Amino acid sequence: MMRESEDDEGLEATVLFDNVAVRGVPREAFEAAVSMAASVAHVLLQRGYRIGMGARGAEIAPRKRASSADARAAISRVDRTGDAGHAAAQSRASRRSHPDPRRRPAQRRARARTPAQRRRRERRIVGSQRQRRRARPGAEVGVRFQATHKLMSYLLVLSALGTLASSDALPGVSALAFLGAATLSWFSDVGSPPARVVDRLALPLRAVVVGVFLLSAWQVWRRLPDPDLTPVLNLVMFLLAYKLFHRRANRDFLHIYILSFLIVLAAAAMAQNFLFALAFALYVVLATWTLILFHLRREMEENYLVKHSTQAPSQKVGVNRILNSRRVVGGSFLASTGLVALAVFGGSVATFAMVPRIGAGFVLGSPRATRNLVGFSDEVALGQYGLLSTENQSVALRATVPSLGALPSDRRDREIEHLYWRGTVYDSYDSGHWVRSRAPELRTHLEQRGTRYLIREPLFESLIARARAAPARRVARRECESRQPDERNDDRGGAEDRTRRDEREERRDQEEPGRVRATMGEGDEAEHASEQMVGHFLLGGRVEQDDRGALAEPGEERTGDRERQRGCECDQSVAR
Amino acid sequence: MSLGAVAAKVLRWLTPRRRFPPTREGWWFLVATLLLGLAAINAGLNLLFLVWGMMLFLVLASGVLSELCLRHLVVTRKTPPAIHASAPYLMGIALSNRKRRLPSFSVEVEDLVAGRPLDKRCYFLKLPAGRTQETAYRHQLSQRGRHQLTGFRLSTKFPFGLIQKSRDVVDPQELLIYPALVRVPESLLRGFPRPTAWAGRNGARAAVTSSGCAITARATIRATSTGDPPRGAGSR
Numbered sequence: 001m002m003r004e005s006e007d008d009e010g011l012e013a014t015v016l017f018d019n020v021a022v023r024g025v026p027r028e029a030f031e032a033a034v035s036m037a038a039s040v041a042h043v044l045l046q047r048g049y050r051i052g053m054g055a056r057g058a059e060i061a062p063r064k065r066a067s068s069a070d071a072r073a074a075i076s077r078v079d080r081t082g083d084a085g086h087a088a089a090q091s092r093a094s095r096r097s098h099p100d101p102r103r104r105p106a107q108r109r110a111r112a113r114t115p116a117q118r119r120r121r122e123r124r125i126v127g128s129q130r131q132r133r134r135a136r137p138g139a140e141v142g143v144r145f146q147a148t149h150k151l152m153s154y155l156l157v158l159s160a161l162g163t164l165a166s167s168d169a170l171p172g173v174s175a176l177a178f179l180g181a182a183t184l185s186w187f188s189d190v191g192s193p194p195a196r197v198v199d200r201l202a203l204p205l206r207a208v209v210v211g212v213f214l215l216s217a218w219q220v221w222r223r224l225p226d227p228d229l230t231p232v233l234n235l236v237m238f239l240l241a242y243k244l245f246h247r248r249a250n251r252d253f254l255h256i257y258i259l260s261f262l263i264v265l266a267a268a269a270m271a272q273n274f275l276f277a278l279a280f281a282l283y284v285v286l287a288t289w290t291l292i293l294f295h296l297r298r299e300m301e302e303n304y305l306v307k308h309s310t311q312a313p314s315q316k317v318g319v320n321r322i323l324n325s326r327r328v329v330g331g332s333f334l335a336s337t338g339l340v341a342l343a344v345f346g347g348s349v350a351t352f353a354m355v356p357r358i359g360a361g362f363v364l365g366s367p368r369a370t371r372n373l374v375g376f377s378d379e380v381a382l383g384q385y386g387l388l389s390t391e392n393q394s395v396a397l398r399a400t401v402p403s404l405g406a407l408p409s410d411r412r413d414r415e416i417e418h419l420y421w422r423g424t425v426y427d428s429y430d431s432g433h434w435v436r437s438r439a440p441e442l443r444t445h446l447e448q449r450g451t452r453y454l455i456r457e458p459l460f461e462s463l464i465a466r467a468r469a470a471p472a473r474r475v476a477r478r479e480c481e482s483r484q485p486d487e488r489n490d491d492r493g494g495a496e497d498r499t500r501r502d503e504r505e506e507r508r509d510q511e512e513p514g515r516v517r518a519t520m521g522e523g524d525e526a527e528h529a530s531e532q533m534v535g536h537f538l539l540g541g542r543v544e545q546d547d548r549g550a551l552a553e554p555g556e557e558r559t560g561d562r563e564r565q566r567g568c569e570c571d572q573s574v575a576r
Numbered sequence: 577m578s579l580g581a582v583a584a585k586v587l588r589w590l591t592p593r594r595r596f597p598p599t600r601e602g603w604w605f606l607v608a609t610l611l612l613g614l615a616a617i618n619a620g621l622n623l624l625f626l627v628w629g630m631m632l633f634l635v636l637a638s639g640v641l642s643e644l645c646l647r648h649l650v651v652t653r654k655t656p657p658a659i660h661a662s663a664p665y666l667m668g669i670a671l672s673n674r675k676r677r678l679p680s681f682s683v684e685v686e687d688l689v690a691g692r693p694l695d696k697r698c699y700f701l702k703l704p705a706g707r708t709q710e711t712a713y714r715h716q717l718s719q720r721g722r723h724q725l726t727g728f729r730l731s732t733k734f735p736f737g738l739i740q741k742s743r744d745v746v747d748p749q750e751l752l753i754y755p756a757l758v759r760v761p762e763s764l765l766r767g768f769p770r771p772t773a774w775a776g777r778n779g780a781r782a783a784v785t786s787s788g789c790a791i792t793a794r795a796t797i798r799a800t801s802t803g804d805p806p807r808g809a810g811s812r
Contacts, residue, residue: 013768031720031755032758034720034755035661035755035756035757035758036758036760036764037755038660038754038755038756038757039755039757039758039759039760040760040764040765042757043760043765044765044768047768047769047770049768264627265612265624265627267623268621268623268624268626268627269619269621269623269624271623272623276623277626280623280626280627280630284630287630287634288634288637288735291634291735291736291737292734292735292736294737295682295733295734295735295736295737296681296682296701296734298737299682299699299701299733299737300701303699303701322701327702328701328702333679336678337735340637340640340641340735343633343637344630344633344634344636344637345630347629347630347632347633347636348626348627348628348629348630348632348633349626349629350629351625351626351628351629351632351633352622352623352625352626352629355625355628355629357617357620
C-alpha cells in the first residue's frame, strides 16, 4: 500500500509506503506496489519536488533534490517484513538525463545540427586529438595492422614454400604456377574487382577444387601401397592458392596457415639438408608474428560488435578503423615478438637435439628404412642406385638337401650351381618402377607342419601338378631348415644376441660344409623346364624388415603376422 | 618481514593462481602436437622433431606471454549513479597497466558475482605501459535490493588464442538496485502539476512556490492491487 502526502510549505512530497498490511498479498503485487511508489517518486523528482519517504522502520524528511534519491534508496530496501532498513545508507546524486556520462557528449553532438557547427566541432575534435597525441610522447605510431597482417600471411606462405624447396621435392611447374597465383591473389582483397570476379566464379572454382582433389586421390590410389606424395603436394598448393584468392573471413586465414603448415610437414619428411633449417627458422619467426596478428584481428572483430537492438543483427562498429590503425602494432612489438619467435626456434632446435630417438616403429610398427640393406625391396626404380650394405652378415636361408650332401664335394658343387633359387618377381611396370605383383596367385603362403613350414605358391604348384601328370617325373622336395627370428618380434633386441646367433650359424656352416640338405620326393630329377623354375626361393618381404632376419631354429615355435611369415619362409617344394 | 612471509610471497609470485583452460583451437593444437610427436618418434624422422619442438615451444611461449599480459594490471569499477531493476545500466571498468615497458594485449575484464562471472565483459585491445583505459559494459538486473559484486576476472587469450589464461581479483562492492520504474498513471499524480507549466503561467518558480495552489491540499493515494478498478486508485 502506498500513501502520498504533501504539505502546504512548498514543492515537497512524502511517499508513505504502508508495508505492514501486506499479509496475503502476492509477492508480484507487492513488488508492483514498490515499483509504483518508486516511479511516483521518480516522476515527482523530475517535476522538481523534494521527496521524502515514510515506511515502517524508516522515515526520510523531504530534502533537496540532491538528497531525494535517498527516498528511492529506502523504497528499494523495503521488504515484506516491514523493515525498511537504513534509509540513508547510501547517498547518491539524483539521476540526471542518463547515468552514462559518455552519453552527454553524444547529446551535445546531437545538438550541433547546422553544417557550420558540425565543422567547427570536428575541427575542435581533431585539434584535441592532436593535442592528446602530442601530450603522449611515448605513444607509438606503428604500421597499419591490416596491411601488416596480410603481408605476414603472405610471407608465411612463401617461407613454407621455401622449406619445401629446400627438400628438392617441389615440382618446378607447380611452384611457378603457385607463385603466379599468389602474386595475383595479393590484389584480391574484400570488395576489390578481383575478389568480385572470384565471388562470381565461386561455384565453378569449387567444382575445379573437387576435380583436383579427385584427380590427386586417384593418382595416389593408383600408386598404393607405395604412394607418391607429389599429387598431394600439388593439391595442397592448389588449395592454398585458392584460399589466397578467397580471403574473406578469419576462417580463410586459418585455412591458409594450416595448409602452409602441411607444406612444412611434408618438407620436414623429405628434406635432408641444412637449407631446411634456415627456411624453417624464417618460418618460425613469421608464424609467430602471423599467429599473434591473426589472434588480435579475430579478437577485434569479435569484440567490437554493437547490438543496436535485440532484433537487429550485430554490426561491426569501428572495426575497419581499428584494423587500419597504426597504434596497435609497431616496430617494438615486432622486435619483441621476434625475439620470442627466436626463442621458440631455439627450443625446437633443443628438442631436435635432445629428444632421444627411441627407435623406428616404436609406436605404430611402421618403420622407415634408414640404410640400404641386402635383400629384395618392394620396388625397383630404374635409374636409381644405392650403396650395397655389408653390415648385415646374418644367415637368411639355410637349405638342407641330403642327397646332395651325400655327393662328393666336386660333384656336389656342380649340382648346387645348377639349382635355381627364385628370389622375387617384379611383374608390374609403371613410370620407371618395377613393383611386385599383388595378384593372389603370385603371393606366397606358409603352412605350418609341426616345427617346419611349407612354402605354398599357388602358381608354381599348378606348374608342379602339371609336371607330375607327365610320366617319369620326379619332384624333389627340399626342405630347408630355418630359425625363428625372435628378434623380429623385438627389433630392439640387443646386438649381443644377434652376434652370438651369427657366430653359432657360422660355426654350423664350418662344421657342415655341405649343409644343404634335401628331402627327395618321388622323383629325383626334373624333366620339365618349368620344374627347374620351381626351384626358387623367396628370401623375404620388405627388405627393411629383414636386416636381422635370420631363419628360425628347428623346433622353435612360430607366432607372427604375415610380414614375419614372409620373412621366414623356410621350407620349399622344389623340383629337380 | 619474516623469512616465512618472504618465502610465501616468493612462492606466490612463482606459482600464481591462474586458470588456463585451452580454447577449442588450443585443444586441436595440443592434439596435433601430440600426434606429430608420436609420428616423429615412430617414423624416426629427424626434421619432424624440429617441427614438433616448434609446436611445444609455441605452447610454452603462449603461457609466458599471457602471464606477462596479466601481471601488474589494476582494475577499478565506476558505478553509475543510479541503477533501477529491469533497466539497463552501464558499469564503467577502468584498467591500469602498471608495467614499466610492456603493453598488455587483448585483456578481458568480467565482474564476478559470488565468484562467477557475469555474462558481460569489457575488452581492452591494447593497454600501453603506464596507462589507464576505461570502458563499460551494459547490464540489467531484474531484482531490486542489494547486489553483491565480489571481484573481477582478468583473462586473455593472447598471443595465439590457444589458452585462455585468467586470474581473479578480489574487489567486493555492494550495489543498491532501485525498484523498477513503471509508467505512473496521471490519476495518481493529480494535484502535482508540472512546474514548467506553473512557471509558464506564473513567470517564476518562487512565485509558484509561494502561491501554493494545488499543493495545499492533502492527498492520500491508494495503490492499485489486484482486482482494483484503475480509476479508483489515487483518489479518496
